[in-house]
Amino acid sequence: MLLSKLGEFNLIKKFRTSFAKTSSEIITGIGDDAAAISQAKKDAITLITTDMLIEGVHFDLSYTTFYQLGYKALAVNISDIFAMGGKPKHFLVGLGIPKDYDSGDIDELYSGIKSLAKKFAINIIGGDTCASRHGLVLSGTLTGETKRVITRSGAKPGDSIFVTDTLGDSAMGLMLLKKMGNKKWEIRNKKFKLLSSKFSLPTSHLRLIRRHLMPEIAPLKNTGGITSMIDISDGLLIDLSHICDESNAGARIYMDKIPVSQELIETAERIGVNYRNFALKGGEDYALLFTAPANIKIKACRLGEITKKGRFIVDEKGRERPLKAEGYEHFKDSEQSSVRLFTIH
Amino acid sequence: MLLSKLGEFNLIKKFRTSFAKTSSEIITGIGDDAAAISQAKKDAITLITTDMLIEGVHFDLSYTTFYQLGYKALAVNISDIFAMGGKPKHFLVGLGIPKDYDSGDIDELYSGIKSLAKKFAINIIGGDTCASRHGLVLSGTLTGETKRVITRSGAKPGDSIFVTDTLGDSAMGLMLLKKMGNKKWEIRNKKFKLLSSKFSLPTSHLRLIRRHLMPEIAPLKNTGGITSMIDISDGLLIDLSHICDESNAGARIYMDKIPVSQELIETAERIGVNYRNFALKGGEDYALLFTAPANIKIKACRLGEITKKGRFIVDEKGRERPLKAEGYEHFKDSEQSSVRLFTIH
Numbered sequence: 256m257l258l259s260k261l262g263e264f265n266l267i268k269k270f271r272t273s274f275a276k277t278s279s280e281i282i283t284g285i286g287d288d289a290a291a292i293s294q295a296k297k298d299a300i301t302l303i304t305t306d307m308l309i310e311g312v313h314f315d316l317s318y319t320t321f322y323q324l325g326y327k328a329l330a331v332n333i334s335d336i337f338a339m340g341g342k343p344k345h346f347l348v349g350l351g352i353p354k355d356y357d358s359g360d361i362d363e364l365y366s367g368i369k370s371l372a373k374k375f376a377i378n379i380i381g382g383d384t385c386a387s388r389h390g391l392v393l394s395g396t397l398t399g400e401t402k403r404v405i406t407r408s409g410a411k412p413g414d415s416i417f418v419t420d421t422l423g424d425s426a427m428g429l430m431l432l433k434k435m436g437n438k439k440w441e442i443r444n445k446k447f448k449l450l451s452s453k454f455s456l457p458t459s460h461l462r463l464i465r466r467h468l469m470p471e472i473a474p475l476k477n478t479g480g481i482t483s484m485i486d487i488s489d490g491l492l493i494d495l496s497h498i499c500d501e502s503n504a505g506a507r508i509y510m511d512k513i514p515v516s517q518e519l520i521e522t523a524e525r526i527g528v529n530y531r532n533f534a535l536k537g538g539e540d541y542a543l544l545f546t547a548p549a550n551i552k553i554k555a556c557r558l559g560e561i562t563k564k565g566r567f568i569v570d571e572k573g574r575e576r577p578l579k580a581e582g583y584e585h586f587k588d589s590e591q592s593s594v595r596l597f598t599i600h
Numbered sequence: 601m602l603l604s605k606l607g608e609f610n611l612i613k614k615f616r617t618s619f620a621k622t623s624s625e626i627i628t629g630i631g632d633d634a635a636a637i638s639q640a641k642k643d644a645i646t647l648i649t650t651d652m653l654i655e656g657v658h659f660d661l662s663y664t665t666f667y668q669l670g671y672k673a674l675a676v677n678i679s680d681i682f683a684m685g686g687k688p689k690h691f692l693v694g695l696g697i698p699k700d701y702d703s704g705d706i707d708e709l710y711s712g713i714k715s716l717a718k719k720f721a722i723n724i725i726g727g728d729t730c731a732s733r734h735g736l737v738l739s740g741t742l743t744g745e746t747k748r749v750i751t752r753s754g755a756k757p758g759d760s761i762f763v764t765d766t767l768g769d770s771a772m773g774l775m776l777l778k779k780m781g782n783k784k785w786e787i788r789n790k791k792f793k794l795l796s797s798k799f800s801l802p803t804s805h806l807r808l809i810r811r812h813l814m815p816e817i818a819p820l821k822n823t824g825g826i827t828s829m830i831d832i833s834d835g836l837l838i839d840l841s842h843i844c845d846e847s848n849a850g851a852r853i854y855m856d857k858i859p860v861s862q863e864l865i866e867t868a869e870r871i872g873v874n875y876r877n878f879a880l881k882g883g884e885d886y887a888l889l890f891t892a893p894a895n896i897k898i899k900a901c902r903l904g905e906i907t908k909k910g911r912f913i914v915d916e917k918g919r920e921r922p923l924k925a926e927g928y929e930h931f932k933d934s935e936q937s938s939v940r941l942f943t944i945h
Contacts, residue, residue, distance in 0.1 A: 389734030
């Protein structure tokens with residue numbers, strides 16, 4: 256049914272039924288002026304983050320399903336809570352929707368949110384729904400809790416730099432999606448296939464595309480000893496530079512230590528681009544980048560160390576070069592893509 | 601400076617300097633993956649609300665300054681917290697900005713937010729800044745705290761219905777702004793005058809326009825005894841119907857008890873429209889509508905009573921008529937205005 260026929264209040268009613276109260280912490284959920292929650296752990300610190308996703312800037316509905324979009328809107332916020340060392344708790348979603356959209360699309364979007372919320376036991380407690388004139392706008396706000404806040408500012412010279420997952424996959428996935436045009440990928444219920452087509456693709460492509468559309472985020476199991484942390488949303492070089500800036504420190508990373516997937520290397524080779532650019536500057540991998548004393552025992556890849564000052568990258572031949580914070584920055588880039596394909600200098 | 605020259609990270613830097621940590625409750629403010637706050641009162645209930653403002657839907661920059669827009673983005677969220685009986689605490693602002701905007705405009709917007717934040721001792725703890733393709737998008741998230749949550753669902757038959765301010769002013773202010781075209785009003789520092797013009801207006805117009813652009817919101821001083829509450833954002837008829845729906849009750853209101861300003865009556869007469877439509881269906885007054893036992897002593901206008909069922913309005917001649925929930929609803933209305941000028945039936 257067209258939204259212009261259903262109307263705002265019926266949409267909110269559907270939303271409310273779909274996200275009924277699921278936790279005793281929620282005093283008032285969707286359907287009042289504000290949500291009301293009691294704090295389960297009285298001594299916990301509350302975390303809160305907000306992210307905006309704008310059609311044509313952050314996503315393209317020609318290759319993203321509404322389900323995937325809902326999933327990702329929540330995923331990027333969870334990633335921020337993980338990056339502070341927290342556990343995600345309550346989610347609010349703001350939606351600006353063009354009125355010629357179908358209410359079934361919005362149902363799909365909510366399903367995507369719901370699937371990920373369920374995985375991490377997140378309650379959906381409220382939001383705002385309104386008309387938009389140009390394209391879909393999503394705004395997600397997520398709260399979290401933690402006993403210890405891990406900021407970007409605690410890195411110390413001598414600390415090692417770690418990352419929890421391979422880098423560059425998401426940016427390559429985005430590039431593939433753009434190259435292939437408007438083919439939609441169905442990846443609900445763990446099945447990942449192309450919608451309405453018998454077009455076949457190498458499995459390596461599938462994994463990269465999936466990483467872009469529905470990033471599998473995970474928290475660090477044990478944050479004891481971690482001195483600083485950030486999630487990779489703008490690319491390794493930019494996100495590492497945030498840690499250096501905030502910690503007033505330098506860094507040295509090693510190209511051959513940066514974890515990259517076999518799929519990224521193969522695909523980059525096939526289409527004739529340098530995979531290193533994707534690993535260094537590609538955004539939206541939503542892996543966690545953190546620092547900790549070198550002797551820490553942790554399941555993550557060590558890719559360099561924090562120094563007193565200066566930022567350098569050591570290439571495969573052992574040559575040290577200065578490192579520039581390049582990657583995705585809003586306003587500055589005319590590209591919608593989250594990666595700019597420069598060569599490293 | 602153009603945003604495309606300044607860039608996202610410099611903008612965040614400015615934002616961060618402008619909104620330095622102002623409270624010991626804030627562990628981490630702007631500039632990390634999420635804000636971290638400790639709860640001052642351990643037994644308090646946390647409130648949280650989010651609102652989206654989209655250019656061309658919620659505001660028109662041809663007659664709204666950036667300062668006013670910032671002010672209003674925070675005001676609508678504070679109003680939601682007041683409507684739950686709470687005290688506003690921490691604000692996060694998401695901004696989607698076209699890249700050809702000037703950074704000075706964004707400074708003005710922040711000034712508007714800041715002026716109101718200061719008045720209510722609200723901390724600005726974070727946000728998200730990104731590029732937008734079509735027009736400005738704002739998303740505000742505000743937390744609050746309260747010992748007792750006042751929902752929409754507690755109204756009891758026999759309760760009186762009250763409102764804290766005159767109704768219809770904001771909708772009439774909007775109509776005047778539209779009629780006058782793109783003249784901007786400077787109402788910073790309590791001074792309210794037309795920018796760059798010697799055009800003069802009746803004082804009544806000024807007050808109505810001001811009410812629309814910079815609503816003066818205020819909490820109820822004492823919420824003891826209040827059984828339900830909502831803020832008037834979509835118009836009296838719709839907002840009252842929300843209380844009836846949630847409380848599973850009816851209502852009877854009296855046209856001659858609805859508080860209206862002399863300015864509204866005079867202006868409506870001058871331009872030949874019925875002021876009652878503005879009072880009943882005009883949105884965005886941000887007054888508080890609440891119910892309480894009839895014998896309560898409170899500074900507010902009593903405009904009717906809660907009944908077991910049915911919704912009626914009694915006109916000036918004592919005739920009772922059924923009441924329809926008409927006012928502003930997103931998607932359903934082709935008008936950007938928050939009032940539709942039907943006659944009451």
